[in-house]
Structures are given as C-alpha cells and as structure tokens.
Amino acid sequence: MSAFVHLIADYGESDPAFSEVIHRLKHEQRDIEVQTTEVAPFSTVATGFWIEQLGLHNPAFEDLFLYSNTAPRTEATTPDRADKGGRLCYLELENEVPVVAVDAGYNLSFVRDAIQEFRVVETESTDEQFRSRDTFPKHVVQLANGNRVSLGRALSSDQIPPRPEQTVCHVDGYGNVKTSIRSSNLVVDGDSLTVTINSETEEVAFADGVTAIEEGKLALVPGSAGGSDPYLELFLRGGTAAAAFGYPRPGDDITVQI
Numbered sequence: 276m277s278a279f280v281h282l283i284a285d286y287g288e289s290d291p292a293f294s295e296v297i298h299r300l301k302h303e304q305r306d307i308e309v310q311t312t313e314v315a316p317f318s319t320v321a322t323g324f325w326i327e328q329l330g331l332h333n334p335a336f337e338d339l340f341l342y343s344n345t346a347p348r349t350e351a352t353t354p355d356r357a358d359k360g361g362r363l364c365y366l367e368l369e370n371e372v373p374v375v376a377v378d379a380g381y382n383l384s385f386v387r388d389a390i391q392e393f394r395v396v397e398t399e400s401t402d403e404q405f406r407s408r409d410t411f412p413k414h415v416v417q418l419a420n421g422n423r424v425s426l427g428r429a430l431s432s433d434q435i436p437p438r439p440e441q442t443v444c445h446v447d448g449y450g451n452v453k454t455s456i457r458s459s460n461l462v463v464d465g466d467s468l469t470v471t472i473n474s475e476t477e478e479v480a481f482a483d484g485v486t487a488i489e490e491g492k493l494a495l496v497p498g499s500a501g502g503s504d505p506y507l508e509l510f511l512r513g514g515t516a517a518a519a520f521g522y523p524r525p526g527d528d529i530t531v532q533i
Contacts, residue, residue, distance in 0.1 A: 277304070277306045277307055277308060277338065278304075278307055278308070278338050278340050278416075278419035278420060279308045279309075279310070279336070279338050279339055279340065280300060280307060280308065280309045280310070280340050280341075280342050280415065280419055281309075281310045281311075281312065281329055281339065281340070281341050281342070282296060282297070282300075282309055282310065282311045282312070282342050282343070282344075283311075283312045283314060283322055283325050283326060283329070283341065283342070283343040283344075283345070283376075284296070284311070284312075284313065284314070284343065284344045284345060284407065285313070285314050285315060285316050285317060285318060285321075285322070285344075285345045286313065287313065287316065288313060290313075292405075292407075292408070293311050293313075295405075295408050296344075296407055296408050296412065297309045297311070299408050299409075299412040300412045300415065300416060302412070303412055303413055303415075303416035304416045304419075304420070307416060307419070312325055312329070314345060314445075314525070315524055315525045317345070317347040318345065318524070318525040318526055319345055319347065319379055319380025319381040319382045319384075320380070320381050320439065320442055320443075320444055320455070320525045320526045321345075321444055321445050321525035321526075322343055322345040322376075322380075322381070322382045323380075323381040323382050323383065323384045323385035323386070323438060324385055324444040324445055324453070324455070324500070324506075324525075325445070326341060326343060326374060326376065326382065326383070326385060326386055327385035327386050327389075327500075327501075328500045328501070329341060330368050330370075330372045330374055330386060331368060331369075331370065331372070331386060331389055331502060332500065332501065332502040335370050335371070335372050339372055340372075340373050340374075340375075340415075340418070340419040341372065341373070341374040341375070341376070342374075342375050342376070342411075342415045342419075343374070343375070343376035343377065343382060344376075344377055344406075344407035344411065345376075345377065345379070345380075345382055346361045346377040346379050346406075346407075347361075347379060347380065361377040361378050361379035361382075362377070362378050362395060362396075363375060363376075363377055363378075363395075363396040363398055363406075363411060363414070364376060364377070364378045364383070364393065364394065364395060364396060364430065365392070365393075365394045365395075365396050365418060365426055366383065366386070366390045366392060366393050366394075367390070367391055367392040368386055368389050368390060368391065369389045369390070369391050370389075373418065373419070374386070375396060375411075375414070375415050375418060378435075380436075381436060381438060381439065383432075383435045384435055384436050384437060384438040384439075385438045385455075387432050387435045387437065387438070388432075390432045392429075393429065393430045393431070393432050394426045394427060394428065394429050394430060395426070395427035395428050395430060396414050396418070396425050396426060396427065397425050397426070397427040398410050398411065398414055398425070438455055439455055439526075440455055440456065440457075440460065441454070441455065441456055441528065441529045441530070441531065442454065442455045442525075442526060442527065442528055442529060443455075443472065443523045443524065443525050443526065443527040443529060444500075444506065444525055445500075445525060446517045446522070446523065446524070446525075449515065450511065450514070450515025450516050450517040450518060451498070451508050451509065451510050451516055451517075452472075452508055452509040452516050452517055452520065452523060453498055453500060453506060453508045454498075454506055454507050454508060454509070454529055455506060456506060456507045456529070456531070457501065457504050457505075457506060457507075458497045458501075458504055458505050458506070458507060459504050461481075461495075461507065461531065463481045463533055464533065466480060466481055466482070467479065467480055467481060468481055468495070468531055468532060468533045469531070469532045470495065470509065470520075470529065470530070470531055470532075471529070471530040471531075471532075472520040472521070472523045472527055472528070472529050472530075473520060473521045473523055473527055474521075475519065475520045475521045477493055477519055477520065478493070479493040479494055479495050479509065480492055480493065480494040480495070481494070481495050481496075482494050482495075482496050483496070483497065484496055484497065485510055485512065488510065488512045489512065490512050490513045491511075491512065491513050491514065492511070492512055493509065493510070493511050493516060493519055494509070494510050494511075494512075495507050495508070495509055495510075495531075496508060496510050
C-alpha cells in the first residue's frame with residue numbers, strides 16, 4: 276500500500292514551495308499520495324497544534340505519515356529553541372502514527388506526552404536554505420515505507436518544551452480563534468468571563484457548545500480540536516471572533532479572567 280504523507284509547513288498560501296516539495300516526494304516514489312496543510316509563517320505553535328490534531332485525534336490509518344517542516348532559522352538560544360535550521364527527527368506516537376518533523380520551538384510540544392519512539396534522522400550535512408525540498412524528501416519516503424536506515428540515536432522527550440497553555444494556536448476561515456486552553460483546565464463559576472488578546476479585552480460567554488450562544492455574542496466554547504478533552508475556542512455567532520481581538524496570530528498570549 277502506498278504511503279499517505281500529510282505535509283504541514285509554513286510556506287505560505289498558494290506558495291509554489293508546496294508544489295516543489297510534493298514533486299520531490301513524487302520523484303522518490305511516483306505513487307505516493309501527499310496532502311498539505313499550511314500554517315502561519317514561522318509558527319511552531321500552529322505546527323505543533325496540527326501535528327497533534329492530525330496525528331492523534333483524527334482517525335489514524337495504517338499508511339498515514341506526517342511530515343512537517345516549520346524551521347525558523349535564528350542563532351538565538353531562546354526558550355523556544357528555534358535554532359539554525361533545527362534537526363530533523365522521527366517520532367512514533369502512541370497510536371503508532373509516524374511523524375518526521377524539525378525539532379524547533381513547539382513543533383513537538385503538543386505530542387510530547389504521546390511519543391513512544393523519538394530519534395534523530397541522519398541527513399546529509401548541508402547549508403542549503405531549502406532542505407525540505409533538496410535533502411529531506413528522500414528520508415521521508417524511506418521512512419514512510421518502513422526503511423529505517425537513516426534513523427540515528429535515540430532522544431529523550433524530556434528535552435521537548437511543554438506546550439504553551441494559554442496561547443492562540445490557529446484562526447480558521449470563519450474567524451474562530453482556536454486556543455491551547457484545555458476544557459478541563461478552565462473552571463468557571465458563572466456563565467461569563469473576560470478574555471484579553473493583543474490588548475483587546477472582551478467579555479465573553481462560557482458555554483458547553485455553540486448552540487447555546489445568541490446572535491452577536493462572543494463565547495469561549497469547546498472546539499473541534501483536542502480529542503476527548505478539547506481545546507477551547509473563541510466564537511462569535513454571526514461574525515468573526517478574530518476581528519474582535521485585533522486579528523490575533525498563533526503564538527499570541529491569552530489572558531482569561533473569571
């Protein structure tokens with residue numbers, strides 16, 4: 276059975292970079308199937324969020340293989356660990372879904388506690404800017420077909436930073452703001468609270484679902500991502516929650532006051 280590679284990257288909307296990488300993957304194996312998901316530029320938060328959702332909470336199937344290339348290039352030794360290029364790593368999740376991703380920032384943080392194998396992928400040494408096109412596809416296709424020859428030393432998931440607990444993860448096409456706040460982590464005494472993002476503070480309703488929200492009302496509700504303990508998202512019936520908060524981007528901090 277041919278592998279199904281889901282490519283998560285920050286190349287940009289309609290960027291031909293997606294096409295180039297797909298061509299390289301098809302060059303390595305003509306019948307490989309590739310699906311793409313775009314995340315915000317340099318956003319390891321959004322990348323980690325979608326690795327978790329697509330790898331752990333969407334139905335897994337035998338030939339699913341996640342490949343991610345969000346690799347901010349900086350010399351800074353900051354807590355987000357987005358070093359120069361980052362190393363390519365292989366992880367197998369607890370449901371046996373394999374992932375190849377660059378170890379930078381929060382790319383691996385959202386699945387940190389669900390990793391059962393974590394290893395370096397030994398790639399050719401290169402200073403090329405477009406490693407995800409010129410260097411990585413060969414190794415991705417090998418691993419997607421069960422060829423583990425390029426796997427190197429084992430790593431500890433303890434070195435992966437925990438996921439941020441109150442941040443914007445994604446803004447969807449309807450303007451819903453998906454957050455990293457787990458439903459179980461917010462206990463509200465009442466039916467409203469205030470939320471601040473980017474210095475924009477709004478009173479929002481707190482509800483178990485969108486059907487309870489009146490037209491024109493902002494709300495914080497369990498969203499469609501996160502599995503059995505879903506992540507909360509900001510929702511505005513009849514409008515866009517993103518506009519109410521100044522169009523936040525993944526990585527923006529969220530303050531919730533009950």
